[in-house]
Amino acid sequence: xxxxxxxxxxxxxxxxxxxxxEIKSLISHKMESGRRKxxxxxxxxxxxxxxxxxTFNGKPVFTADWHPAISANPYMxxxxxxxxxxxxxxxxxxxxxxxxxxxxxxxxx
Amino acid sequence: MSTKQALSALTRxxxxxxxxxxxxxxxxxxxxxxxxxxxxxxxxNDAIMKLIGDKKPADGKITxxxxxxxxxxxxxxxxxxxxxxxxxxxxxxxxxxxxxxNPAPDVASLHFTPMSGxxxxxxxxxxxxxxxxxxxxxxxxxxxxxxxxxxxxxxGGCGG
Numbered sequence: 001x002x003x004x005x006x007x008x009x010x011x012x013x014x015x016x017x018x019x020x021x022e023i024k025s026l027i028s029h030k031m032e033s034g035r036r037k038x039x040x041x042x043x044x045x046x047x048x049x050x051x052x053x054x055t056f057n058g059k060p061v062f063t064a065d066w067h068p069a070i071s072a073n074p075y076m077x078x079x080x081x082x083x084x085x086x087x088x089x090x091x092x093x094x095x096x097x098x099x100x101x102x103x104x105x106x107x108x109x
Numbered sequence: 110m111s112t113k114q115a116l117s118a119l120t121r122x123x124x125x126x127x128x129x130x131x132x133x134x135x136x137x138x139x140x141x142x143x144x145x146x147x148x149x150x151x152x153x154n155d156a157i158m159k160l161i162g163d164k165k166p167a168d169g170k171i172t173x174x175x176x177x178x179x180x181x182x183x184x185x186x187x188x189x190x191x192x193x194x195x196x197x198x199x200x201x202x203x204x205x206x207x208x209x210x211n212p213a214p215d216v217a218s219l220h221f222t223p224m225s226g227x228x229x230x231x232x233x234x235x236x237x238x239x240x241x242x243x244x245x246x247x248x249x250x251x252x253x254x255x256x257x258x259x260x261x262x263x264x265g266g267c268g269g
Contacts, residue, residue: 020226020227021226033235035212056224059222059224060222060224061222061224061225062219062220062221062222062225062230063219063220064217064218064219064220064230064232065217065218065220066217067213067215067216067217068213068235069208069211069213069215069216069217069234069235069236070216070217070232070233070234070235071183071184071185071232071233071234071235072183072184074232074233075231075232075233076230076231076232077230077231077232078219078221078225078229078230078231079225079226079227079229079230080224080225080226081195081223081224081225081226081227
């Protein structure tokens with residue numbers, strides 16, 4: 001597991017039924033591309049988060065596959081249409097198999 | 110006392126040597142970079158074919174938001190949106206992003222659902238140098254669209 005990985009998400013607390021809301025996410029991770037050389041001149045092995053999955057009340061909303069061309073501390077913003085109150089679940093999968101998770105609730109009136 | 114001094118001198122010398130070594134590595138990286146083949150149009154087209162098969166992409170529908178000039182290739186903001194009603198029977202399934210001048214053309218694949226409401230997303234990417242960003246959108250009805258835009262990069266961001 002990569003060290004110091006901290007996921008952050010921003011989801012509006014409230015929305016009206018049928019609103020399309022913007023969700024922003026940031027996760028601290030070095031996203032080592034596997035092409036960079038260390039002080040010893042050897043390549044630093046690749047170590048990135050390769051997948052991000054977002055569900056709302058268990059249903060898939062948005063998924064992203066990331067390659068090494070994604071910058072360090074990956075940022076991702078996207079949209080979701082909300083029809084009911086519930087919970088967004090975010091899941092990031094690391095090359096080493098570690099999983100980082102975060103949830104955010106929204107009230108829909 | 111004297112051994113202590115010797116020790117600190119040694120570490121300082123080591124530190125200097127390390128610094129010199131690092132500079133050499135950096136210089137070597139620059140030389141190597143000009144020698145190694147980055148992705149080109151053909152590699153990018155191959156990567157696209159691998160994802161969408163032999164479908165012929167049409168123009169339009171996709172809007173790419175990219176800076177014309179990126180000062181730092183390590184983190185270039187990119188936004189992509191596709192014109193679609195995003196209903197259960199007519200939505201954007203996936204948008205694939207490629208960079209045709211990076212060591213590997215694949216950047217990201219974004220998968221939407223009708224629950225996305227809007228086929229629009231933004232992230233930050235690494236670009237090794239001035240190149241084209243290509244976006245390919247796959248619709249739920251099987252049609253495919255393509256758009257591309259050039260970004261000038263002053264300092265590349267792929268290690269080297």
